[in-house]
Amino acid sequence: xxxxxxxxxxxxxxxxxxxxxxxxxxxxxxxxxxxxxxxxxxxxxxxxxxxxxxxxxxxxxxxxxxxxxxxxxxxxxxxxxxxxxxxxxxxxxxxxxxxxxxxxxxxxxxxxxxxxxxxxxxxxxxxxxxxxxxxxxxxxxxxxxxxxxxxxxxxxxxxxxxxxxxxxxxxxxxxxxxxxxxxxxxxxxxxxxxxxxxxxxxxxxxxxxxxxxxxxxxxxxxxxxxxxxxxxxxxxxxxxxxxxxxxxxxxxxxxxxxxxxxxxxxxxxxxxxxxxxxxxxxxxxxxxxxxxxxxxxxxxxxxxxxxxxxxxxxxxxxxxxxxxxxxxxxxxx
Amino acid sequence: xxxxxxxxxxxxxxxxxxxxxxxxxxxxxxxxxxxxxxxxxxxxxxxxxxxxxxxxxxxxxxxxxxxxxxxxxxxxxxxxxxxxxxxxxxxxxxxxxxxxxxxxxxxxxxxxxxxxxxxxxxxxxxxxxxxxxxxxxxxxxxxxxxxxxxxxxxxxxxxxxxxxxxxxxxxxxxxxxxxxxxxxxxxxxxxxxxxxxxxxxxxxxxxxxxxxxxxxxxxxxxxxxxxxxxxxxxxxxxxxxxxxxxxxxxxxxxxxxxxxxxxxxxxxxxxxxxxxxxxxxxxxxxxxxxxxxxxxxxxxxxxxxxxxx
Numbered sequence: 001x002x003x004x005x006x007x008x009x010x011x012x013x014x015x016x017x018x019x020x021x022x023x024x025x026x027x028x029x030x031x032x033x034x035x036x037x038x039x040x041x042x043x044x045x046x047x048x049x050x051x052x053x054x055x056x057x058x059x060x061x062x063x064x065x066x067x068x069x070x071x072x073x074x075x076x077x078x079x080x081x082x083x084x085x086x087x088x089x090x091x092x093x094x095x096x097x098x099x100x101x102x103x104x105x106x107x108x109x110x111x112x113x114x115x116x117x118x119x120x121x122x123x124x125x126x127x128x129x130x131x132x133x134x135x136x137x138x139x140x141x142x143x144x145x146x147x148x149x150x151x152x153x154x155x156x157x158x159x160x161x162x163x164x165x166x167x168x169x170x171x172x173x174x175x176x177x178x179x180x181x182x183x184x185x186x187x188x189x190x191x192x193x194x195x196x197x198x199x200x201x202x203x204x205x206x207x208x209x210x211x212x213x214x215x216x217x218x219x220x221x222x223x224x225x226x227x228x229x230x231x232x233x234x235x236x237x238x239x240x241x242x243x244x245x246x247x248x249x250x251x252x253x254x255x256x257x258x259x260x261x262x263x264x265x266x267x268x269x270x271x272x273x274x275x276x277x278x279x280x281x282x283x284x285x286x287x288x289x290x291x292x293x294x295x296x297x298x299x300x301x302x303x304x305x306x307x308x309x310x311x312x313x314x315x316x317x318x319x320x321x322x323x324x325x326x327x328x329x330x331x332x333x
Numbered sequence: 334x335x336x337x338x339x340x341x342x343x344x345x346x347x348x349x350x351x352x353x354x355x356x357x358x359x360x361x362x363x364x365x366x367x368x369x370x371x372x373x374x375x376x377x378x379x380x381x382x383x384x385x386x387x388x389x390x391x392x393x394x395x396x397x398x399x400x401x402x403x404x405x406x407x408x409x410x411x412x413x414x415x416x417x418x419x420x421x422x423x424x425x426x427x428x429x430x431x432x433x434x435x436x437x438x439x440x441x442x443x444x445x446x447x448x449x450x451x452x453x454x455x456x457x458x459x460x461x462x463x464x465x466x467x468x469x470x471x472x473x474x475x476x477x478x479x480x481x482x483x484x485x486x487x488x489x490x491x492x493x494x495x496x497x498x499x500x501x502x503x504x505x506x507x508x509x510x511x512x513x514x515x516x517x518x519x520x521x522x523x524x525x526x527x528x529x530x531x532x533x534x535x536x537x538x539x540x541x542x543x544x545x546x547x548x549x550x551x552x553x554x555x556x557x558x559x560x561x562x563x564x565x566x567x568x569x570x571x572x573x574x575x576x577x578x579x580x581x582x583x584x585x586x587x588x589x590x591x592x593x594x595x596x597x598x599x600x601x602x603x604x605x606x607x608x609x610x611x612x613x614x615x616x617x618x619x620x621x622x623x624x625x626x627x628x629x630x631x632x633x634x635x636x637x638x639x640x641x642x
Contacts, residue, residue, distance in 0.1 A: 047489075047524070055482040055516035062486020065472070066494065086513070089473045090483050094408075094465060095399045129400060153401065 001321055002166040004138035008101075008159055009034035011142040012071070015149070016045060022149065023063060023070045025049055027056050033073035033103050034161055053078050057086035057098075064096030069149060075109065076102025076117035076158060080124065092127045095153040105134070105158035105192060106244030106273075107290065112280035117158075118273050122249020124156045125221040132220040133174065134158040136167065136195040140218055143171030150174070158192055165196060168324050172218045177227060180324060183211030186301050187232050187239045187266075189255055191217040193283070194242040194292060196321055201294035201301075201311075203319040208309035210301060217251065225258035232259060238267030238304040242297050247272040269300040294319075340572055343374035343440040348599045349632055350436035354449055355613065356625050356637040363603060364610035366433045368536035368569060368594035372503065373430075373437040375575045376532065381421045381501060384414030390445040392468050395458045399465075409458070410471035412443050418496035422487060424471055426480025427505035427534075429611075431463035431470070434503075438469050478511030480504065481531060485521040485587070488529040502531040506591075507539040509550040515560055518587065522561020525585040533589060534569065536596045543608040554591055562589045569594030602627040 012035060016022045024046045030036045039046045049056040053074065060070040072079060079100045080087055091098045102117060109115045124132045131151045135141045141160055148155045151174070168178065180195075181202055190198045195216045202212045213235050215228070232239050232255075239259070241252040252270030259266055273290055287293040294316045302308055338346070347370040355361030377383070388411040397403045414420050425434050432452060438444035448468060451457040463470040474480045480502050488500040508514045521529055533553075541547045550556075554564045565578035569592030578590045596610045597603040602624060606613060615621040621639070629636040 049520060050516075050523070052516035052520065054478075054513040055485075055520050058479045058482030058513070058517070059486035059489075059520060061472070062483040062488070063490045065483070065487050066490025068490050068493075085476050086479055086482070089476050090479055093399060093473055095401075128398075 001323060003163045004166050005163055006034050006161065007138040007141040007164050008145075008161060009037055011145045013038045013041070015145045016071070017042065019069075019149070020045070021068050023047055023068050025056060025060060025070050025072045027051060027053055027072075027074045027078065029074050029103075032075070033101065035073050053083040054086050057083040058090040060098045061090030061094065061096045064091070064098055065094070069097045069099065071099040071101055073101050073103070075104045075115055076120050077115060079156070080120060084123070088127065091154050092129050095129045097151070098154045099148050100154065100156040101159050102156060103159050103161050107278050107286040107292070108160070108193060108244065108283055110280045110282060113277045116278050118246050118278060119249060120156070120158070121220050121245050121251070122253070125223070125249070125254070129153050130221065131155040131174065133172070134192045134218055134220060135160050135172065136192050136216055136218060138164040138166040139168045139170070140172040147172050147174055160193070165321075166323055167196060167199070167321070174219050175222060175224065176219070177224060178216040178218070178324070179214070180216055181212050181214040183213045184235055185211040186237050186304055187213045187215070187235045188297065188301075189215045189217065189228070189239065189241045189251055190243070191220070191251060192244045194244055197287070197292070197294040198242055198297055199321045200316055200319045201297040203321070204294075204311045204315045205298060205301060205309060208311055210305060210309060212301070220251070220254065223254050223258070225261065228255055228258045229262040229264055232266050233264055235266075238269070240269045240271060240297060240300045240304065242292065243272040244292060245272050247274060267304055269303060271296055271300055338378070338440065340371070340374045340378040343378045343437065344370040345632070346440040347374060347433060347436045349634055350439060350449060351432055352600065352628055352632060353637050354432065354436075354452065356621065356639060359621065360612065360614035362429065362432045363600060363613045364536070364538060364596040365430045366436065367598045367600050367603065368596045369430055369433050369534045370599070371570050371572060371575065372532050372534055372592050372594070373434060374440070375572060376423060376501065376503065377437050377441045380575070380579050381423060382419065382498065383423075384417060384420045386413070386443040387411040387415050388468065392444065392448045392451060392458050394456050396466065406466070408465045408471055409468045412438055412469045413471065418494070418498055420498045422471060422498065422500050424474060424480045424484050424500070424502045425463055425469065426474045426502050426508060427477060428463035428470065428473075428475040430503070431461065431467060434463065434469050435459060444468050477505070477508050478513040481508075481514055481517040482520070485517050485526055485529055488526050489524055492526065492528050499528045499530065504531050504533040506533055506535040506537065506550070506553060507544060509553050509556075510548050518557060518560040518562050518589075521587040526587055527583055527585045530579070530583070530588040531590070533591050534594055535591050536594045538596045538608065538610050540611045546608070557589050562587050564589050564591060566591045566593065570598050600628045600631055602631065
């Protein structure tokens with residue numbers, strides 16, 4: 001599997017230099033959000049707003065009113081927790097074209113509670129006028145810059161940084177989910193970093209005779225409930241959601257709402273943070289500790305099928321994750 | 334066609350309209366009219382470069398909130414004139430002054446008097462706390478402290494585009510209690526935003542009462558200067574002082590005029606209510622009648638004709 005170094009840095013710079021109405025805003029996390037090179041090479045398009053997120057959100061609303069499209073760079077958690085009122089009144093309500101680039105989503109940071117955006121999807125998707133996107137690989141990080149900038153209104157994006165695996169070879173498209181496998185035993189719905197875990201689990205589950213249908217979400221809002229329901233209806237045993245987020249308000253809730261509103265009875269296991277904060281640690285440790293990893297997914301599938309697979313840590317570590325090529329379709333809305 | 338009113342006349346008209354409205358509706362934001370009448374009159378009648386209103390004299394009813402499906406949505410900015418490079422923009426940061434701002438729009442001929450009759454009526458755009466779609470309101474400011482930041486962003490963008498128009502914020506001193514106000518001043522100074530200025534109504538009052546009892550803010554002028562603003566301190570009821578303050582050079586820095594005001598100016602009878610002046614209600618018909626006679630006399634008008642109740 002190919003690893004791509006700092007895909008956001010290159011993609012943002014390539015896009016922004018072609019679009020003078022795009023402004024690069026930072027709140028003292030410039031190198032942490034991979035825009036230090038952009039700051040140095042394009043200082044006229046870069047605005048340092050310092051450690052003052054409340055002002056940054058309202059300021060960005062004013063820039064939007066002036067016809068600019070500011071990209072705000074910070075850790076995801078700092079873009080909505082402290083400046084929530086400003087996000088509502090200055091950005092979301094008036095539908096400013098503000099692009100909120102939230103780095104280090106969920107437990108991808110060792111920074112602990114203060115740095116971990118574990119309820120951002122839940123918060124953002126309840127905000128009227130907001131679009132919510134999430135990246136799961138290098139290709140999605142590269143393509144989210146231009147795609148987010150097509151939104152006629154504000155958009156929040158969960159961005160992966162640093163060394164990011166390339167899983168897909170087709171760009172992120174708003175409203176399109178990726179159908180990564182079309183099995184008929186269990187439906188697995190993932191997004192962001194949990195997709196790679198599910199791909200690992202899927203390989204092992206396939207060998208054990210479990211047929212998995214796997215959806216990867218990059219658009220949380222607008223949420224394609226009809227398609228989720230269609231896929232859920234086509235599996236025998238039920239649905240597992242696996243998210244780098246609290247299970248309340250995120251993918252688990254979205255899928256539950258979709259099934260309930262459609263009147264489709266399917267068992268649902270929601271994996272993710274279970275009404276708990278996380279603490280600081282490495283990503284693999286936290287994924288294991290909080291049950292966000294491939295092994296947790298295998299156990300959830302066993303719970304639905306009622307049969308043990310015999311899959312353990314060793315089998316999962318041995319499972320190779322292959323990049324997904326365009327033969328696997330990305331379905332439209 | 335009548336001659337253009339003097340700014341002092343506009344200020345007097347604001348007080349009369351707000352007083353009349355409060356009498357007829359059993360209460361209102363009287364002290365805001367007392368403290369801010371000259372300031373809003375100054376802004377609309379002479380300090381700001383505004384184009385003619387592009388909105389209907391009688392405000393349209395509430396037309397829905399902004400959404401992807403509400404294609405006809407407009408803000409109340411059109412009452413302040415079209416968005417054109419040469420014109421200034423005005424944000425009323427304490428949206429609780431809406432009644433006073435609406436009265437001002439009427440006095441300067443941008444809204445019909447019927448607009449005030451729609452104040453705080455269900456289905457009306459003339460909302461009690463000015464909303465983005467209310468006459469003369471350009472953005473949502475009902476949550477205090479966000480106005481100056483938004484204005485700073487807009488001003489930066491306008492300067493970047495080479496537009497001559499400035500951005501002005503009418504502020505309240507209570508906003509000095511909000512941390513965001515200080516973030517905004519430091520950002521405006523850091524980025525050299527000189528096409529931004531604010532007029533702050535320093536009436537030393539807030540919802541709970543006198544600011545000194547609720548939360549002291551200290552020496553606002555010194556604090557603002559230390560954060561990077563050019564500051565002037567004037568008597569809010571002295572129009573010549575306001576004019577001189579506005580003329581202060583502030584290249585590369587925001588200008589903030591602290592207008593020291595009296596929350597009972599022109600209606601001294603209200604001192605009986607001090608310090609609970611944020612929203613004046615009447616406890617009895619007798620109390621209303623007494624205030625009607627006393628304040629009308631101060632304003633030089635007949636008492637407001639009230640229906641029996």
